[in-house]
Amino acid sequence: MTISNSPKKRKLVPPHVEALQPYKPGKPPEALKKELGIERFINLASNENSLGTPDSVIQAIAEGAKDMHRYPESGGITLRTALAERYRVKVENVAIGSGSESILANTLRAFLHDNDEVLTSEGTFIGLYVLVNGMGIKLHKVPLKNYTFDLDGIANAINENTKIIYLCNPNNPTGTIFRRAEFEAFMERVPEHVLVVLDEAYYEFACKEPDYPDSMTYRLDNVLTLRTFSKAWGMAGLRLGYGLGHDHLIDFINRIKLPFEPNILAHYAGLAALHDRDFLMKTVSNNEEGLAYFAKELDNLGMKRIPSHANFVLFEMGSEEETNRVYNGVLRKGIAIRPLAAFGLPTCLRISVGTMEENELVVRALKEVF
Ligand SMILES: Cc1ncc(COP(=O)(O)O)c(C=O)c1O
The missing domain is CATH 3.40.640.10 (Type I PLP-dependent aspartate aminotransferase-like (Major domain))
Structure with a gap:
């Protein structure tokens, strides 16, 4: 490539652009499934709506x-x-x-x-x-x-x-x-x-x-x-x-x-x-059920959980090592949750509310990993 950030010539990009951290995408689900030998991959890392699209x-x-x-x-x-x-x-x-x-x-x-x-x-x-x-x-x-x-x-x-x-x-x-x-x-x-x-x-x-x-x-x-x-x-x-x-x-x-x-x-x-009020109502009630379930289960696990008003819940792991261990352990079971170092919270994890089945699977994975 002929265009580069040569120190001798005029910089290709301004310093504030050079300082940006490149976005590190997670592995695509298909690649992960192959690598981990699993049939199903669940994404609870992006606060999406697990009920799908209306x-x-x-x-x-x-x-x-x-x-x-x-x-x-x-x-x-x-x-x-x-x-x-x-x-x-x-x-x-x-x-x-x-x-x-x-x-x-x-x-x-x-x-x-x-x-x-x-x-x-x-x-x-x-x-x-x-x-x-x-x-x-x-x-x-x-x-x-x-x-x-x-x-x-x-x-x-x-x-x-x-x-x-x-x-x-x-x-x-x-x-x-x-x-x-x-x-x-x-x-x-x-x-x-x-x-x-x-x-x-x-x-x-x-x-x-x-x-x-x-x-x-x-x-x-x-x-x-x-x-x-x-x-x-x-x-x-x-x-x-x-x-x-x-x-x-x-x-x-x-x-x-x-x-x-x-x-x-x-x-x-x-x-x-x-015009689709029904879908919205279903989403909100699935979310309430999911948040209540996570509250109960994370409390049972003794996790420091932050009460949530959104479609996800954050909990504190105490150390970066423990955060990474739990994140990777859950990922190996085919479920992505979100580590939050890039948000400035390196000892926290965030789980998006899924369907009740997905919520149960992530809680089971957390229990096995702890
Ligand atoms: C607080 C907040 N604002 C904005 C967005 C992005 O929303 P949109 O998909 O509408 O760009 C997100 C997505 O995660 C978010 O968490």
Whole structure:
């Protein structure tokens, strides 16, 4: 290859890109099955929906496939209008994208410049860290407090360069939430020119909680809400997410986004999913059952478990050696769970809620490995 980062010549990539850790994908399931001599591989590492994708969505995609030779509807007005109706806002308050992570990326690209800084927590969504570091933007991380966003600590850390504050509620990977009173007190302390990005990727699993601060009930001009069809709607592989916020925020996000994301099938799928309350209810109740089961079983095993409001549960292993031993032991039994060193929690593991059968299999594997 003739292009390289030669020290003598002009650098190929900026230093902040060179400093990024390359993504290390796990082995593909087929390769793992062969290597381990197992017939079945279960992924409980990515907080996906183990109930699959709603039939209504699969049908809508099949129908939409006839239009695949076309570009998606310009401006995504039909899907944005459906979302606007769902949330009782204007179409100008809704952005759609290839996953909520894409909207997050576009938000950072649109609003950050010069000496702007991003402020967030340690132990939160790794996608945010990668995106900010990849832009060469300064990232401040405030330690978690009891595995939860420390909103007071974050407010104390606001400085004159803080431009974006990223909050994740429920938080991935801890599953914890901050509550209404904390959020309201926090927002009192955030200057109006600072944009709060509130990532609610796991909203549907937490919204029944009485003092969960659903950001859409506040309608604050400097808050951008991010939600997704990847989790509760079982559409992670299709890539569809949305952002809700003040017209002027959404306008800039829409100016910078790739014109034809999300893809045309995602448009069809999103419209169908919005009408499928049954699937959502099944997902939420499967999740409640799974979380209760994990709580009981992990407690029986004497694990330090963090009560979760999302579709996964985090537990503390005490040491990195023990974390790796358990992770590898469970993997050898054909089940992937998530080690969290890259999230800054090297002694923790995270298990996504699966079907009850999958939950029982992972608990059995944990018992054998302990
Ligand atoms: C907190 C959080 N935000 C965003 C995402 C990505 O969502 P999407 O699939 O909509 O890009 C994830 C996925 O794991 C997540 O945990």
